[in-house]
């Protein structure tokens with residue numbers, strides 16, 4: 001590809017790397033002498049793939065909508081000398097995958113995950129989905145500041161034109177099952193991919209493996225088995241971190257966090273627990289493992305649905321044999337259901353559940369802190 005010396009008001013200085021959407025350069029902006037990053041699309045992109053150029057422009061449009069400390073700021077988009085380009089904040093740092101080799105503490109890694117989750121939640125808050133969440137798209141600098149970048153295949157709200165069902169976009173190891181199937185995706189796809197990112201950052205391993213990318217996509221399309229809890233890969237990681245990561249990684253989006261805000265709240269709660277009891281957190285890997293296993297694998301919703309269906313069949317049977325009894329049964333069943341629905345509509349059930357989860361978390365944490373065990377300080 002022919003590389004121009006200048007593009008718009010920017011002088012290209014050095015190549016930073018190449019990705020699926022083009023090449024990224026470090027550049028200097030005239031007049032104000034600002035250092036920026038310029039992402040260039042190949043010169044012939046418009047001719048060979050007009051949809052790609054449209055996506056590229058969407059990237060800029062989507063990202064420029066928000067300014068947040070944990071998101072790379074987009075300065076502008078344009079076309080010059082035959083190249084479509086996007087100008088953005090230059091991040092002096094490394095992509096998140098290099099943090100794995102640094103042997104940092106769990107608390108440190110978790111704090112980085114929280115920053116990234118804040119960026120994601122801010123973008124989701126204005127209706128922008130990333131769709132390509134992976135460690136390479138999260139950078140951190142010397143001061144530990146984390147920024148999510150590359151809304152390369154982002155879409156704005158429900159822009160139907162660019163959400164063609166059947167178009168697979170993203171990186172296989174991080175892809176959500178719905179994305180791997182080419183289904184329509186929503187913000188929960190980022191929750192899944194971010195779950196894979198957190199897993200990898202915490203353990204250096206990926207939750208789901210396959211011999212090649214093709215098999216990875218095929219497996220992902222029908223993902224049923226939960227990932228092994230992170231603490232299995234890296235003993236010493238507390239059970240409440242297991243719980244957060246595992247909840248992101250359900251194959252069925254309905255079982256994941258429904259919003260990144262919910263996910264962020266749980267990340268913050270886990271950080272609170274981590275900070276409030278650093279020694280006991282890392283002292284009981286075996287107990288943590290057990291708690292993590294029990295906390296992720298029970299499909300309560302499915303059990304509930306099955307019981308409900310069995311009850312309906314039972315009622316049906318009775319209504320054939322003794323109609324009076326069935327009416328009494330129906331009334332006793334319907335009234336509590338109606339009351340429950342009313343509570344749900346008022347948001348009382350969610351509030352109650354949230355409070356229960358929080359109580360449960362704190363009680364379990366206290367119990368573990370009190371349990372006699374030889375403390376070890378690895379990972380905190």
Ligand SMILES: Nc1ncnc2c1ncn2[C@@H]1O[C@H](COP(=O)(O)OP(=O)(O)O)[C@@H](O)[C@H]1O
Nearest residue numbers: 016017018019020022024037089090091136150
């Ligand atoms: N704003 C930026 N500041 C600094 N480096 C960047 C920036 N954007 C991208 N890069 C670097 O350029 C490389 C290529 O980026 P990209 O085209 O997004 O591809 P990918 O995300 O697939 O690696 C990245 O891996 C990153 O190291």
Ligand SMILES: [Mg+2]
Nearest residue numbers: 019136137150
């Ligand atoms: Mg990128």
